[in-house]
Amino acid sequence: MQRLVIDVLGDLGAGATDGLARLGRAFLFFLRVLAASFVVLRRFRLVTAEMASSGVRSVLIICVSGLFVGMVLAVQGYEVLQRFGASESLGVLVALSLVRELGPVVTALLFAGRAGSAIAAEIGLMRATDQISAMEMMAVDPVSRVVGPRFFGAVFSMPLLAAMFSVMGVFGAWLIGVRLIGIDTGAFWSQMQATVDIRHDVLNGVFKSVVFGVATGLIAVFEGFHAAPTARGVSSATTRTVVISSMAVLFLDFVMTAWMFRG
Amino acid sequence: MQRSTTDVVVGIFVAIGLLAVVFLALKVGNLAGFDVEGGYRLEARFDNIGGLKARAPVKSAGVVVGRVESIVLDRETYEAKVIVEIFPEHRFTKDTIASILTSGLLGEQYVSLEAGGDSAYLAAGDRISKTQSAMILEKLIGQFLFSKASETTGGSK
Structure with missing residues (x-):
């Protein structure tokens, strides 16, 4: 009995220290990436190439998802708002939920699944096939050659993708609300413009998406770089990237929302 | 200098992204009014x-x-x-x-x-x-009820 208690407590303690140690290693890795940022940003061509593969190729999924999310918001929002005779506020409802929350969050979740997993798998496979060791052997710093461009590609792509998501969402809501249901288009836009604040809503949304870009980018490169050099290691790094990124995004979103909109 | 396709594609991507931000700022929000x-x-x-x-x-x-x-x-x-x-x-x-x-x-x-x-x-x-x-x-309703009540009691006397 006593043995069992000690075992359980021991497992718990080991799990907690492992998790903390991993978090600490991720932070140190983050500092390494930041330290390499001067080198990375001077060779911007590498970042451009990564933005092409992670950002540009995500445009389609982001735009289509944004369109449908906006359309669903319009249908559901209209359903509730028309009970109060406030169906003209549909634009406000859709724009605020997209710009403040759904735009950055859903974009980050989709980006983690679409691009984060690819980044982790790519770097993990480089590790497994000793390409990273080979670079180190040739005195090429893999952090500034491989990791940095992918990280900054994600950081730069995320706010742009989130903005596209929100715009497509508003467009989708306009299609449903104005074209299909027949809300007055003037009221739709003017109420939206009167309520959505540039600093409080739009800039906070952009700030959120930058933070999500840092989080998903860092998790993807960290998991890939530290993957076990086996087929199983690469696969579990990919899985962990998506799972941890999603949880981190939702957690950070709550923290930032509580901080930004408590007043 | 020959521009690679990647540069052009990323350029278009960034331009569309920035346009989206500007759209959010001007059309969804109202930059001037706030x-x-x-x-x-x-x-x-x-x-x-x-x-x-x-x-x-x-x-x-x-x-x-x-x-x-x-x-x-x-x-x-x-x-x-x-x-x-x-x-x-x-x-x-x-x-x-x-x-x-x-x-x-x-x-x-x-x-x-x-x-x-x-x-x-x-x-x-x-x-x-x-x-x-x-x-x-609530205050308005209260006042209204109060005046109604005094009207009816005044009328019955």
């Missing part, structure tokens, strides 16, 4: 502000002329002290009346300024002395 730059502050005291919130619009004749900056309770008089920031191009007379009104039946509350005929104008930091508090629906 920044009170170089505005001046006026103070108004109300017995009751109802549901007025900071950043609510200040309107004169229905036109937005400023924003509510902050709302605090005066510790001595127990009045609500409302600081409003007015766009610099608008001037209001000393005898301006500030009242809290509601746009529509369930709409948001805003501060309405009605200029009077005084020749002197309010300067930055001045206090609007004539104010009218927000209508509280």
